[in-house]
Amino acid sequence: MVVRSINTDGGISGVHVVAMPYPGQGHINPMMNLCKRLASFGDLLITFVVTEEWLSFILSSAGSATPPSNLRLRSLPNVIPSERARADDFPAFVEAVYTKMEEPFERLLDQLEPAVSAIVADSYLPWAVAVGNRRDIPVASLWPMAASVFSMLYHSDVVAEHHPFPIPISEVGKEYVDYIPGVPRIRLADLPTMFHSSTAVDLMRWIKESFKMVPKATWLLLNSCEELEASAVDAIRSLLPSRVHPIRPFTLPPSPSQEKAGFVASYRAEVDCSAWLDGRPPNSVLYVSLGSFMSVSAPQVVEIAFGLRASGCPFLWIAREQDWLAKEDFDGKGLVVPWCRQMNVLSHPSVGGFFTHCGWNSTTEGISAGVPFLTFPIAADQTCNSKMIVEDWKIGLRVRGSNMGSCDDELVGREKIAEMVREVMDLDRKSSKEMRRRGRELREALNRAGQRGGSSDVSFDWFLNQVKAKRRAADLRLPV
Structure with a gap:
């Protein structure tokens, strides 16, 4: 040993x-x-x-x-x-x-x-x-x-x-x-x-x-x-x-500064995205990360990519083992990297939404940042975390898991993804304003x-x- x-x-x-x-x-x-x-x-x-x-x-x-x-x-x-x-x-x-x-x-x-x-x-x-x-x-x-x-x-x-x-x-x-x-x-x-x-x-x-x-x-x-x-x-x-x-x-x-200096467990090389985020307006960027373990199907990755492009919203996407995505320019609005320090990104002023698999760590980090969620559960506890986000706390929308049946069988199309991204990221929409208000309240309660x-x-x-x-x-x- x-x-x-x-x-x-x-x-x-x-x-x-x-x-x-x-x-x-x-x-x-x-x-x-x-x-x-x-x-x-x-x-x-x-x-x-x-x-x-x-x-x-x-x-x-x-x-x-x-x-x-x-x-x-x-x-x-x-x-x-x-x-x-x-x-x-x-x-x-x-x-x-x-x-x-x-x-x-x-x-x-x-x-x-x-x-x-x-x-x-x-x-x-x-x-x-x-x-x-x-x-x-x-x-x-x-x-x-x-x-x-x-x-x-x-x-x-x-x-x-x-x-x-x-x-x-x-x-x-x-x-x-x-x-x-x-x-x-x-x-x-x-x-x-x-x-x-x-x-x-x-x-x-x-x-x-x-x-x-x-x-x-x-x-x-x-x-x-x-x-x-x-x-x-x-x-x-x-x-x-x-x-x-x-x-x-x-x-x-x-x-975030203390986290940056501390220890985290990851076997993927991290990319510092702060310079790219610094150049974006407040609450304008959608952060997309579907976790470190489970993966979605190749057809679903394609639908997410086209949906994000069609939304017109700037986004930062953590896409593991998807090298082809990093080569796409997404009309200059998207940045695709293999890994990053998540809490630093969520805490950045330019980030205004979180497209997530709803792992519990990601869920609590998103709440701490006070951002609204787009939930895309894959497996394990993520389905019930998604339910709490959308139905109990009312700080997000379901992208996946809204229909009956297994998440594995549910291919979410690009049109739905684009529309839901716009609904969460449009700061003038009533639904977006309400989710952000409730998100701030929950963040403050967590901090207290x-x-x-x-x-x-x-x-x-x-x-x-x-x-x-x-x-x-x-x-x-x-x-x-």
């Missing part, structure tokens, strides 16, 4: 927290931002653990940036398939994560000094809770998605009592579900695709293993806040009394939650104080 570190312990003593994220970009970055926040309290030592492959990605993306002196990186062997091929056989990747990482993680714990005070592990790594319990180390289970999605998956058996599982996509139709605790009325089609995808049985089996271990963790940290999902947070608290802590979307750094004395700040302090107390896990754990 290779063990590497960016920096030494720097003489730090006291509480030692080990962080173990799920090996995917949408999971590693929220965990890293949480750890940077923990490390801002100088009397904590944070050991951040990733695979050798992900360590190389983080080091290459960091450039000359260095982490806080009390945050160090360690690695596990590459016992799982490469991130670059993760989407090729996702069920096999998930199985490897669940079955092959526990043993090398436990061997690493044996080598770490000082003694580990607490573990923070992604909720999709149930074996980390088991390791902590065996060693009498308290474990914080970090849920990386929306609180509403937690409730949907936690109560999957309740859904199965009403509908066959997996739910045949031909039977989804427009039927609504109103019995999931903390979740407003939602269409079957808007539930996470794990409920009705072709790989649902295999994936849900592993997901259920994760949820069996969540109650055995000392704490549950939610990557959300009461201001976004009050009913879902309350429902989860009723399941796990006194142990649930919504700690603001900690995917969000305190400021993270400010000193806000709901999430208080929750974070409570968790931090318990970790610092270094009490035994048995003394902290409450009966479920």
Whole structure:
């Protein structure tokens, strides 16, 4: 096993927290931002653990940036398939994560000094809770998605009592579900695709293993806040009394400048788009990004390209592995790049809208920027995030997922895309004005939650104080 570190312990003593994220970009970055926040309290030592492959990605993306002196990186062997091929056989990747990482993680714990005070592990790594319990180390289970999605998956058996599982996509139709605790009325089609995808049985089996271990963790940290999902947070608290802590979307750094100097996980070279954005009027540019993992079909990429061109709106498009798009000039109005620092772009004054796959990190970052959304969910939790954006918060429009049936089967034409882009980006339209007004209100509520004395700040302090107390896990754990 290779063990590497960016920096030494720097003489730090006291509480030692080990962080173990799920090996995917949408999971590693929220965990890293949480750890940077923990490390801002100088009397904590944070050991951040990733695979050798992900360590190389983080080091290459960091450039000359260095982490806080009390945050160090360690690695596990590459016992799982490469991130670059993760989407090729996702069920096999998930199985490897669940079955092959526990043993090398436990061997690493044996080598770490000082003694580990607490573990923070992604909720999709149930074996980390088991390791902590065996060693009498308290474990914080970090849920990386929306609180509403937690409730949907936690109560999957309740859904199965009403509908066959997996739910045949031909039977989804427009039927609504109103019995999931903390979740407003939602269409079957808007539930996470794990409920009705072709790989649902295999994936849900592993997901259920994760949820069996969540109650055995000392704490549950939610990557959300009461201001976004009050009913879902309350429902989860009723399941796990006194142990649930919504700690603001900690995917969000305190400021774009601090994010630029920090660590992010990505294996794609980033392009600095600030000069191009600087030359555009305020709120004029549509930012288009469909995530780091799943892809849309080639015909759909073509329809998006022609739709954006026809809209007449300036746009910045993050198009992975689509070299032909970068060669198009789009009448001088479009810039296509393979990757960028998303929060920097969303925070730029020229950006006035977000065409997104609705991953939870992207959703919270868009809310933090206060921009309206065009939702284009692809898979997993993105369908229900899209529903919340459009129906619950009313800060966006659906581009995809508005019809019954699978997202995979829905080809959205260029005419519809062009019209919806114009509707969101036309600052004089009543609908656009209303979405922007509500977006500003939600952004302000999110910021208040993270400010000193806000709901999430208080929750974070409570968790931090318990970790610092270094009490035994048995003394902290409450009966479920």
